[in-house]
Amino acid sequence: MKVAVFSTKYYERDYLDKFNTDGKHNLTYFEGQLNIETVHLTAGFDAVCVLVSDKVDRKTVEKLSANRIQLIDLRSAGFDNVDVAAAAGKNIKVMRVPAYSPQAIAEHAVALILTLNRKTHKAYNRVRVNNFSLQNLMGFNLSGKKVGVVGTGKIGRVFANIIRGFGCDVIAYDIKPSDILKDKGVVYTSFDELLKEADIVSIHLPLTPDTRHLFNSITLAKMKRGAMLINTGRGAVIKTSHVIESLKTGQLGYLGIDVYEGEENLFFEDLSGSIVQDDIIERLMSFNNVLITPHLGFFTHEAVEQIAKVTIKNFTDFETGLPLENEVKAQKASLIL
């Protein structure tokens, strides 16, 4: 199958090539994103393969259809950047990698907590310039703190288990509570109760109409004063302008994010030689209690390998007419933004 693979970096190509044994599929790599401006590049291909940063909206889908694209395959679990209903309307299948390594993302959420708390990033920079002072580096013990997990699906459950190992008391909120976590002593509460009780809140939600801007001025005000908020789910679950106000007043004590509302214009690119036009992320970066990573939660050898393996399998399943195990159905996707 001839596949146009968008938003590819060198580190992914090696893994994709490894699983594309004997060059079974004809993969053409594009470094740039797929969007309405670049969709003309898909002429002559059977399928496109995309990442979270690619924008496959209705207009792009229409052009894909005109170019006879039959499959949109995501190299991610989240699919909020693809208009699945529009694709279904054009008889284009959508597939994804539903689960590759929840440990990778859960461990990254813990890394954000530890870094923000114990300020290892600041200590590292200080020591390199012979500044061995401890001023402003004091943290707190995680042991005994209450951690609220919002979204206890595959990633949230792994996160809850890891953080329990630190001696934290874990409470959770999910529309579908997990019996496995309940059996382990995790207590489910209402969303408001979780916000009120938790010293640390970690978001592991998909982006849906219900979760968009779930964290806003009203809900942020319900959090414990000085609490820490971690987001490795999707950027738009937090209304960023409201979080900035909450940080300014000290209501929010720490923010650690791996995902950001406007990330598609920034993340995965080296913009160090450019003038960044996004004033919101620039304001966020000015806070000394904010830590931002560029959507790298998934970025471990194990996860990238698994993504590549499933991606190639998706192409093969589609091409050979096997049942599409990893298909995103339009019905389900209508609940997702």
Ligand code: NAI
């Ligand atoms: P999952 O589908 O296993 O779990 C999501 C959980 O959220 C489910 O338990 C569901 O019941 C719950 N949920 C959905 N809507 C809700 C609502 N309105 N209120 C309360 N709970 C709700 O998904 P998984 O694999 O745990 O991934 C979670 C998200 O993490 C993905 O959707 C994706 O956006 C993000 N992600 C981020 C990555 C990164 O590199 N930072 C990598 C992979 C995923």
